[in-house]
Amino acid sequence: MAQKISDFRKLSKKFLRNGTAILGIALLSFFIVIAIFAPFIAGENGDNPYQIPRVSWSSKPIAPTAEHPFGVIGGRDIFYGVIWGTRTAFQLGLIIASCAAVIGILIGSVSAYFGGWVDEVLMRIVDIFMSIPFLVAAIILTTILGKGLDKVMMALIVFGWMSTARLIRGNILQAREEQYVLAAKALGQKNFIIIVKHIIPNTIFPVVVQMSMRIGSYVITAAGLSFLGIGAEPGYADWGTILSYSRNWMTMLDQSWFAIVFPGTAMVLFVLAWNLVGDALRDIFDPRLRN
Amino acid sequence: MQNNTLLKVNNLVKYFPVKAGVFRKTIAQVKAVDDVSFEVKKGETVGLVGESGCGKTTAGMSILRLYEPTAGQIILDGKDTSYYFLSRRKAKKFLKKQYTEKFEKMKQKYSSEDQVIKNLNDEFNKQAAKDYFENPHKFIEKMMDMRIKGRSEFRRKAQMIFQDPYSSLNPRHRVKTIVGEGAKINELVENKDELKAMIEDILKKVGLSVDHMSRFPHEFSGGQRQRIGIARALILKPELIVCDEAVSALDVSIQAQILNLLNSLQKEFNLTFLFIAHDLAVVKHISDRVAVMYLGKIVEYTTKDQLFEKPLHPYTVALMSAIPNPDPENKSHRIILEGDVPSPINPPSGCPFHPRCPIAKDVCSKEVPQFKEIEEGHKVACLFPGKLKR
Structure with missing residues (x-):
């Protein structure tokens, strides 16, 4: 135990000396704080807080004012959308990434563990899913399922688990052949413990790192679908939805820049935060990279 | 002598199935270790040599049950450990085949229990036969009881680097x-x-x-x-x-x-x-003693000194001639073997070494040479041992 504590101290020290890791953590905490305190920062819109309040019936963009600090587009308050959109972004990213990871880990490890024709069948299914371009597949599926953020999530989960499955399968196949697994067997270790102590630690961390990095990219993809008008319903507090309002004003950026800049900045920083955190996690999980 | 032997391997066989097609049918067997027998005395070092792919690592792993052997007996410290890592059903099957059926068959052949014991060539099996004929049921029962406890004991006694x-x-x-x-x-x-x-x-x-x-x-x-x-x-x-x-x-x-x-x-x-x-x-x-392996079989087994002084199997002679000689004056005569190691999926008939052997005769491709003691403590599997000179 004492060892673990001193380890933790050593790690956190190194972590604190690593500038990019701190930036990542700081950004991420910033977003978490915003998400938690959204009602206090931007107020709450009646019984449906995820609906951006309508402040004007004109579709013309209104430049930032003291009352609407990020401006108004399509009659919606952008500030409210960006702040509450943080919650949406976390929901989207975490739910999609964790569901995709669970499915991927399940399929990948079943495939690696049983081998033979089970492996063959599952990997061909993976190939089929991978052969369809991700965005096209997601667009088609959301079109079929209908509008709404939950449908977007479903579509992204359905087409997002394959790389995790491949990653974990390859890792398990590789780890299984390592001599330290044979050595543990020769020492008399039980199969279950070998899986828990030797195979999982050497296979799961890359998946966790990959998952954290993909949280950001899922949010971008979901925003892309919303921008195209097949994502969240109009008026939903989601960064992509705000962007979709600016579609008609693209040629008049001098009048509508704020509708792109504020949600866009939020997205870029959100993705950056998860990528930096992913990098930091990789450094923590791999003892070989710790020096 | 029994007390002095730590490890005794009898007719160890390890085949890897080659599977192909949608239904994963076994189409062939890689005969990685094919009928290997040797013993290791307490406190000695036995070298197991051979070129890559001859099955020496597989033999080592099978002895430690990191691979489950296809057949054979592995006796460690006077105890048959071969069935320790098998499932209960398979262990019972193994014991039935290895002891019950074998002893009963021999009993019919030799008609008396004493004759069976006398005709068994191995100290361990002699004792086993004695115990078996005393009370067959109890003998098997006792062996089965030892299985789980034996596992951890075996793991503790035998290790790998x-x-x-x-x-x-x-x-x-x-x-x-x-x-x-x-x-x-x-x-x-x-x-x-x-x-x-x-x-x-x-x-x-x-x-x-x-x-x-x-x-x-x-x-x-x-x-x-x-x-x-x-x-x-x-x-x-x-x-x-x-x-x-x-x-x-x-x-x-x-x-x-x-x-x-x-x-x-x-x-x-x-x-x-x-x-x-x-x-x-x-x-x-x-090493104190050396076993030379070729294509899943031990071809020569003797003391180190004897092997390096007077190798009898042509394969060993060829191996010895490949050792670099540091003295430039003393040019050694190298025996170059023709061709490659045959595939262990489909080993040659007769002596597995005959396609590459410089002194092979017609009979070598037909008759499988017995692995037998030619001199005191010097076992060779060759029809013409010592005929190839350096």
């Missing part, structure tokens, strides 16, 4: 976790302090220091890693250690260090080594 010092240590575990794992599993210690003392002790014995305990494997050199591997095996105080090419991944000066370490540990702990290697110089340095 691996070839690759890089992949044989879990990169995410610290040295103390790696070395202490065996002690924990086999409950050799009662508490953490005892475990720590034990690990410290064993690290010192293999030439590492106590402050290496909390480091990770990647912080060590190849030679040091191999020492960690040795410590991991040694903490169980095993009797038999199978060294699978334990020094071939190291450079020559480190090889010497590790070999000397193994030698001194052998004296200190009275260890028995089965040393698998392809480097004849290494084998000459460390």
Whole structure:
């Protein structure tokens, strides 16, 4: 135990000396704080807080004012959308990434563990899913399922688990052949413990790192679908939805820049935060990279 | 003699099935180890040599049951351990085939129980037959009872040192976790302090220091890693250690260090080594006796001195002629073998070495040579032993 504590101290020290890791953590905490305190920062819109309040019936963009600090587009308050959109972004990213990871880990490890024709069948299914371009597949599926953020999530989960499955399968196949697994067997270790102590630690961390990095990219993809008008319903507090309002004003950026800049900045920083955190996690999980 | 033998391997066979097609039908067998028998005495080092792919590593792994052997008997310290790692059903089947059916058949053939015992060539099986005829049911029952308890005992007594010092240590575990794992599993210690003392002790014995305990494997050199591997095996105080090419991944000066370490540990702990290697110089340095393998079979088995002085099997003679001679004046005559090692999926008929043998006659392709004692303690599987001269 004492060892673990001193380890933790050593790690956190190194972590604190690593500038990019701190930036990542700081950004991420910033977003978490915003998400938690959204009602206090931007107020709450009646019984449906995820609906951006309508402040004007004109579709013309209104430049930032003291009352609407990020401006108004399509009659919606952008500030409210960006702040509450943080919650949406976390929901989207975490739910999609964790569901995709669970499915991927399940399929990948079943495939690696049983081998033979089970492996063959599952990997061909993976190939089929991978052969369809991700965005096209997601667009088609959301079109079929209908509008709404939950449908977007479903579509992204359905087409997002394959790389995790491949990653974990390859890792398990590789780890299984390592001599330290044979050595543990020769020492008399039980199969279950070998899986828990030797195979999982050497296979799961890359998946966790990959998952954290993909949280950001899922949010971008979901925003892309919303921008195209097949994502969240109009008026939903989601960064992509705000962007979709600016579609008609693209040629008049001098009048509508704020509708792109504020949600866009939020997205870029959100993705950056998860990528930096992913990098930091990789450094923590791999003892070989710790020096 | 029985008491002096630590490991006895009788007719060990390991086939790997080759599967193909949608239904994964077995279309062929890779005969990696095909009917190998030898014994290792307590405290000695037996070298197992042969070129790559001849099945020496598979033999070592099968003995330790890291691969489940296809057939054969592995007797460690006077106990048949062959069925220990089989499932209950398979173990029963094995015992029935190995003992019940064999003894009953022999009893019919020789008509008396004493004759059966007399005609068994092996001390262990003689005793087994005696016990069996006394009370067949109880004999099998007793063997089955020993199965689970025997497993951990076997794991404690027989250990392995691996070839690759890089992949044989879990990169995410610290040295103390790696070395202490065996002690924990086999409950050799009662508490953490005892475990720590034990690990410290064993690290010192293999030439590492106590402050290496909390480091990770990647912080060590190849030679040091191999020492960690040795410590991991040694903490169980095993009797038999199978060294699978334990020094071939190291450079020559480190090889010497590790070999000397193994030698001194052998004296200190009275260890028995089965040393698998392809480097004849290494084998000459460390072994007391040497078994030469070719295509899954042992072709020659004798003392080191006899093997290097007077090899009898043509394959061994050819191997010996390949040892580099450091004296430039003394030009040695090399015997170059023609062709490649045949596929173990489809080994040649008769003597497996005949397609490459310089002295092969017609009969060699028809008759399988028996592995028999030609001189005192010198077993060879060849129809014309000693005919090929250097």
